[in-house]
Amino acid sequence: MKKTARHTVLEVRTISLHQSYHGWATLERIGPTDLAVVVSAGRERHVCPFGQVHLLRSRDNGQTWEPPVVLANGPLDDRDAGILRTSNGTLLVNWFTSAAWLRRLESAEAKGPKSLSELGDGFVARCQKMRLFMTPDLIARELGTWMIRSTDGGQTWSPKYDCGVGSPHGPTELAGGRLLFVGNWKAPSGEEGRNGSPYSPALGAMVSDDDGRTWQRGGAIPQRPGDPLGSYHEPHAVQAPDGRILVHIRNHSDQDRHCILQCESLDGGHSFSVPRNTGLLGLPAHLRVLRDGRILTTYGYRVVPYGNRASLSEDGGRTWSEPMILDEKPQPRDLGYPTTVELDDGTLLTVWYECLPGATLATLSLCRWRLRD
Numbered sequence: 001m002k003k004t005a006r007h008t009v010l011e012v013r014t015i016s017l018h019q020s021y022h023g024w025a026t027l028e029r030i031g032p033t034d035l036a037v038v039v040s041a042g043r044e045r046h047v048c049p050f051g052q053v054h055l056l057r058s059r060d061n062g063q064t065w066e067p068p069v070v071l072a073n074g075p076l077d078d079r080d081a082g083i084l085r086t087s088n089g090t091l092l093v094n095w096f097t098s099a100a101w102l103r104r105l106e107s108a109e110a111k112g113p114k115s116l117s118e119l120g121d122g123f124v125a126r127c128q129k130m131r132l133f134m135t136p137d138l139i140a141r142e143l144g145t146w147m148i149r150s151t152d153g154g155q156t157w158s159p160k161y162d163c164g165v166g167s168p169h170g171p172t173e174l175a176g177g178r179l180l181f182v183g184n185w186k187a188p189s190g191e192e193g194r195n196g197s198p199y200s201p202a203l204g205a206m207v208s209d210d211d212g213r214t215w216q217r218g219g220a221i222p223q224r225p226g227d228p229l230g231s232y233h234e235p236h237a238v239q240a241p242d243g244r245i246l247v248h249i250r251n252h253s254d255q256d257r258h259c260i261l262q263c264e265s266l267d268g269g270h271s272f273s274v275p276r277n278t279g280l281l282g283l284p285a286h287l288r289v290l291r292d293g294r295i296l297t298t299y300g301y302r303v304v305p306y307g308n309r310a311s312l313s314e315d316g317g318r319t320w321s322e323p324m325i326l327d328e329k330p331q332p333r334d335l336g337y338p339t340t341v342e343l344d345d346g347t348l349l350t351v352w353y354e355c356l357p358g359a360t361l362a363t364l365s366l367c368r369w370r371l372r373d
Contacts, residue, residue, distance in 0.1 A: 006372040007310070007324045015065050015351070016364035018054065021045055025364055026082045026169045026286075027339045027351040030091060030153065033061050035341065037351055038081035038093050039364060041068065044123065046334055046355075046362075049101045049130040051077040053093065055154065062349050062366055071157060075133060076142045077101055080234075082170020084212075087177060091150040092212045093157075094181070096166040097143050099196035101127060102134060143198045145186045149212055162186070163215045165206040166199060169236045169286050169339055175243065179208040180269045181215065182237045182247050194230065201230035203249070205237075205269040218269040224261075224276075227253040232261065232275070238287035240295060246317040248285035248297055249275055260285050260299060262317065278320055280311055286339040291346075298326070298350055300336020305329060308338045308352050312371070326350055326367045331357045338367075346370065 016022050018041050025039035035058040042052035054068035072078045076097040084092045105127045108115040116124050145166040149158045167183030174180055184199035185206075193199040205218030223229060231253040239245050245265040251258060260282055261275035282299035289295055295313040297320070307328035311320040326338070335354035342348055348369050355362035 008370050008372055009326060010347075010368040010370065012327050012365055012367045014363045015056065015062075015366045016041070017056075017065065018042070018068050019361065021048075021355070021361045022054075022353050022364050023051075023362055024080045024168050024337045025339065025351050025353055027341050027349065028083045028085055029341045029343075030057075030085045031059075032344075034059050035062050035349070036083055036091070036154065037364065038071070038083045038095075039353070040079045040081055040095070042070070042073070043077070044126075045360075047077075047101050047104055048123070049077055049127055051079050051098075053078045053081045053095050055083075055093070056364075057154070061343055061347075062368070069154075071148065072146070072160065074142055075138060080166065080168040082168055084170050084173065084179070086173055086179065086211055088211050089151070089153070090211050091154055092147060092171065092179075093150075094145070094147045094163060094166065094170045096145050096198055098198075099134070099139055099143060099192065101196070102131060103196040105131065139192070143192060145183075145198055147212065163206060163212075164217065165204070165215070167234050167236065168284065168337055171208075171212070172237050172239065172287075174239050174245070174268060177209075177211075178268060179212055180218070180237055180245065181206045181208075182221065182235045182269070184233065185217070203232050203235055205265075205272075207269050219265065219267075219271040221247065221249070221263055221272045222274050224253070224274055226255060234284035236284070236286050237269075238289055238295065240316040241289065241293045242316055244316065245269060246287060246295065247272065247275075248278070248287055248299075250284035251275075251277075258283050258302070260297070264317075280320055280323065282309060282323075282336075284337060286337075288340050288342065290342050296340060296348070298338040298340045300338060300352065301328075302332075302336065304332070306331065306333045306335060308336060308350065308367070310338075310340070310350070326369060327365070329356075333357065334362060
């Protein structure tokens with residue numbers, strides 16, 4: 001039996017300042033009153049060649065936000081940024097690069113003028129101009145799963161390096177300081193994954209025992225019987241108070257498409273259980289352990305009424321409450337990837353992206369809310 005968790009939404013407002021399409025953000029506390037959001041911005045639409053990784057910073061618990069700082073602006077599309085502040089104070093930012101826009105352009109060209117017109121003449125011209133620089137060697141070199149580190153609170157950053165895995169919301173820290181990053185493993189060097197991504201179809205873990213400087217392969221996440229390889233995407237992990245590692249997985253299998261799956265690890269990410277259906281409908285999810293030990297998952301809801309939702313577990317992730325609605329609008333929208341932090345007073349802040357009907361650019365929204373039970 002699921003318990004119903006009561007909550008109160010205090011406000012929902014737009015926080016992005018840059019006039020571009022924003023997507024797939026991650027929110028993290030980086031100081032007593034300091035917050036950071038990393039997001040793919042500088043782009044024109046959901047799939048395009050112009051994506052950059054931006055960092056937005058608030059020094060007053062999200063009341064006001066500074067203009068973005070560009071952390072990555074490579075020759076490919078920089079997407080799906082995640083951020084973690086480790087217990088050492090190190091900031092880790094991850095993202096992946098994509099050639100999906102190039103494959104989409106090639107497909108439209110092969111289909112003829114009508115398909116190109118549907119993309120938009122001006123957009124097609126800009127993509128074709130970018131293609132002039134896309135040599136096979138450049139794509140092979142730049143297509144990847146990337147990470148940068150800062151040990152001075154984000155004032156300076158390391159050069160990018162390969163972390164071997166990708167997923168939107170990045171790694172998590174385990175008890176004892178080990179870092180765990182679950183996601184799609186990077187495809188073998190020189191190979192291009194599905195839809196112009198650097199990903200293999202397999203999900204698994206990378207672990208770091210040196211504060212994110214280097215990463216080694218951990219265990220694979222198995223498939224349920226009947227689910228083909230490539231059905232699972234964009235996982236996020238957290239360690240429950242009893243030491244178990246929980247992973248929520250975006251699910252595209254035919255048997256229960258878009259229901260969040262959950263698997264567990266009892267050995268620090270060396271092996272994982274076969275995923276099971278949580279009963280929560282949404283994609284993808286972000287997990288957070290609250291100060292009282294309860295576990296919160298937040299996720300996008302892409303069926304009518306579209307919006308963003310949260311669910312709470314009071315038993316270490318074994319069961320989940322009925323969904324709590326953070327925002328809801330009846331129109332289909334490009335939206336989601338919500339992530340949440342807890343402030344010192346128990347207030348919860350959740351950030352997501354959304355492109356409203358009639359708009360051409362997606363923005364970042366912040367929801368300030370509280371649990372009432």
